[in-house]
Amino acid sequence: MRLTAEEQKMLDGAYGETVKRSMKVLVALGEIYGADHMIEIKNVHSPGVSYRVAGNAGLGYVEDASKDATFRVPLTLNTIGIDAQDWEKIGFPEEFARKQLELSEAYERMGAIPTNSCTPYLNGNLPMFGEHVAWGESSAVAFVNSVIGARTNREGGPTALAAAITGRVPAYGYHLDENRKGTHLIRVEMELKTDKDFAVLGYFGGKLAGKDVPVIEGITRRPTLENFKALGAALASAGAVALYHVVGFTPEAPTRQAVIGDDVEPVIFDQAAYDKVCAKFSLKGNVDFVVLGCPHVSIVEFEEIANLVRGKKLKSALWVCTSRMVRDLADRMGFVKDIEDAGGEIVCDTCPVLCATLTQRGYKTVATNSGKMAHYAPGLWKLQPVLLNTWECIQTAIDGKWGE
Template identity: 65%
Template sequence: MILTDEEKRMLDGQYGDLVRKSMKILVALGEIYGAEKMLDINNVHSPGVSYRVAGDAGLNFVKDASVAGRFEVPVTLNTIGIDSENWEELGFPRCFALKQLELLQAYHTMGAISTYTCTPYLVGNIPLRGEHVAWGESSAIAFVNSVLGARTNREGGPSALAAGITGKVPAYGYHLDENRKGKYLFKVDIDLKTDRDFAVLGYFAGKIAGTDVPVFEGIKRRPTLENLKALSAAVASSGAVALYHIVGVTPEAPTTEAVIGKQEPIRFGKKEYEEVVAKFSLEGDIDFVVTGCPHCSINEVRRVAQLLAGKKVKADFWICTSRQVKTLADKMGYTEIIREAGAQIVCDTCPVLAPTSSKGYKKLVTNSAKLAHYAPGLWNLKTGLIEIEDCVEAAIKGYWGGKV
């Protein structure tokens, strides 16, 4: 790799041992992937912040780093393993919670911003098109690359930490123009209306695309932010998609020809839609309902509150979101409506990263393709993927009839 004089000084240890070690990690990555140089970045969204993922090894790594240095660029933090303020009320194990809080303190000492969310773009971390960043969290990576048009690879905990300390990443992968073109063209033959519709499309496409770039054409309605959030999470879960394009919608896809050229499309119609839905069909008694994986927007919290008003839930119902969005919900009165219904707004975490297996749940319904994908393997839960309105109905009845 060709390093600038400053980057050479960083690697030589002239800015301290922590910077040297961080630069060594990034240079090694760059050499593995054939990068010719480093790039300056403007921000980081750091994954691996949950103690469930980091463990004692990650905790000690960050604690040691916090003694030696600080972040060079703004760093927002991904979802953690507990609700940082209400972990006792929610029944999270004390030993786990204390380790989690210790890990957070180490990040705070380094100057990280306490967002604790998988949707940093909803709480102020909104990179511009063409901006180089270093993000972790699969759904956020797909969103920032695709919807916002910023540029990041799939960063893990150590590489994101190193990027935050140095303000650098190696120039490879999705930072380069030539790697941002489409590989698979999907022709959407049905009208997508709901978040689940977009999640189903994403789940179908992710299974085919894998780590490559899918391109979608034929989407008739302009997607909402929540639609795109659902799509981003789904393509990153069934596959490992970090970038997709929607012709006429996302910033790098003004036309099909511009982003992928001429190619025989893969059809996505009623048959393909129903195949995905059938994979996550479920009926019977429900003991756990979750919305907010990725974290709910204020619009989603509002919808849930309106549907719960004056009702009572029989199943445990988590509405997962960031504390910043909950502050808005508090002011709008949504939090109180949800609490009176017996449901809970859970901040900072989600079931994928929280120790929920000890609660003994058997059947889960959710509007999240990501959670529906991971829950069976994580806790051997039978899982249904349904609309957000149906999630509320299932929570109220404690039962889901299995309708599509």
């Protein structure tokens, strides 16, 4: 690879062993993917910060790095494995919680911003169109590449850490124009109204596209931020989609021709395709757990949930997962009290996909509006999922059951 003088100094150890080791990681990665130079990045969103993922090996690595290096660019933290303030109250295991706090503190010593969220774009990390960044967390990568039009590959914990320490990534993948074109065309032939609708489309598209770049046409109403969040999370979990285009609404797709051309045969997403996905995540009967906020809820979603539960009492356990920043705002607006008075729990900093197991609660079924949560719940927690829209999730929590 062609390195600048500054990059060569990093590789030669002029800035210490951790910087040297980080640059070696990035050079090796670049050589694997055929990159011939490095790109300067503006910021990092780091995955792999949950102790459930990192383990003792990851904890030791970050603690060692924190002794002689700091981050060259801003770095926000993805969800960790606990609620950092209320882990005892919620019931996270103590030994796990202590290890998680040690890992978080090591990142913070290096200059990390402890957003502890899978929606960094709602918590101060909002790149500009065309900027090069190094992000992990599958749903956040899909959002920043697609909705914002910044550029990142799907970074893992070690490469994101190396990128933050050096301020560089190798020039390959979605950093390059030629790799940002579409590969599959999906034509939507039904009206999409709710976040669930967009999650179902995302699940369909993820299964179709795999690791490639789907282009979606036929959507006539501008999606909301929350719609895009649901769409990208499902695309990234049902497949491994890091970039998608919605014709007329995402910044690199003013027309279909701009991203995929005219000679690609579309795959149809209609009511029959929608129903087939929903049938995969359906159940009738008692539901003991309801989860909203995978990815983390926005303040708009917080208000919707609060309005639905105000003055009610819940029979099912309800988690509303969010960042600490959004929770504090919701608290000021009275939404936290509404939800907690109904019997719901506000869970910050973490999510059910990455947190320590709460199987001691004995949950067997889960209702969610998240395609990502519905996809992972059976394998991770042995929970039978049902995929619903938000108001149906709340009604399920009030009744303690669905479909009867």
